[in-house]
Amino acid sequence: MKHSHDYPLKARPMIGLEDEYAAGFVDPGHSHEHAQFLYASSGVMSVVTPDSSFVIPPQRALWLPAGTMHEVSCRGAVSLRTLYIDPVHDIDPGHCRVLEVSDFLKALVLEVVKFPAEYDLDGREGRIVWLLLDEIRRMPGAPYHVPMPSDPRLARVCRAIIANPADQRDIDAWSSQIGMSRRTFTRAVRQELGMGFALWRQQVRLMQAVSLLAAGRSITSVAFDVGYESPSAFTAMFHRAFGEPPSAYVSR
Structure with missing residues (x-):
């Protein structure tokens, strides 16, 4: 699994990545220097942090604050679409949150993960990124976790x-x-x-x-x-x- 340190933000508020993982794949405990919006457009992920365990189906995403230790496992084949976000845009500092993913938010995520690392912040791509951040903030939470x-x-x-x-x-x-x-x-x-x-x-x-x-x-x-x-x-x-x-x- 690719991590945020492999993709510096370079003065951008976020970058998006897409990848495919086979059933049974496990990414051992690690953390990121950026906040992470972890989303699978298909497949179900299990994410364990020191405090909670989460199950994330395709209609949901997990917000992980910067520095949060977590382990990710794929219960079946997973199409991962993840965003690494500058911590200044953290929606709930210090807290993980399971978020609903509307059809509109999904479409924005699928668009942003195709942007180059140094996309034009002042052009169309930049406007879509700021809209995506606004949509993430307005998404309601969902009860998909248990304490650990x-x-x-x-x-x-x-x-x-x-x-x-x-x-x-x-x-x-x-x-x-x-x-x-x-x-x-x-x-x-x-x-x-x-x-x-x-x-x-x-x-x-x-x-x-x-x-x-x-x-x-x-x-x-x-x-x-x-x-x-x-x-x-x-x-x-x-x-x-x-x-x-x-x-x-x-x-x-």
Whole structure:
């Protein structure tokens, strides 16, 4: 994966890059000197920072402030369209944000990634870049993340569940694997994540389910892929969490 230090901004507010990645590609933990607008025009990405884990389907993008450590993995083939942006234009300093991507914003991004590194800032290209920055600022956020623990033992468990939400191991199995008692494990999870283990795992499954539905997967295949025993059980949980069944979400 190409990084911002390979492409100096040279007095431009942003530069855009496009690339293709195969299923299973992982870009290990790193950071950028610029803010980053991370967007896949097709495919689903998983992004893990020290504080949160995000799943990014094609209708969403992730804003990463300059200097944010993150790891990116591609669950399937991904068409990456990313923008590196001067930190003076940070939309929310110090905070990562999942953003909706409108059809208009997508069209602007797909245009900007084709600009040369030293595009004409005073001409058509420059005007499109400033418009793109304005559109990014006005995009609403979306709930596509879960908190991550700072304890490295709990982080190993959380990363394993994020990699495979269908993993059915219970608290006893996970606590034993990392050398904790059940009581210590449950207390540490609640202190670090602000919720119980079962609820955190449910949020991971729902986050992954929404991303798979957005990518066009069937409700039945999504239900089994994220660890539910039947499509009806998945539909009931989805409805309780989002106020509508997955079929309504897909239609909308």
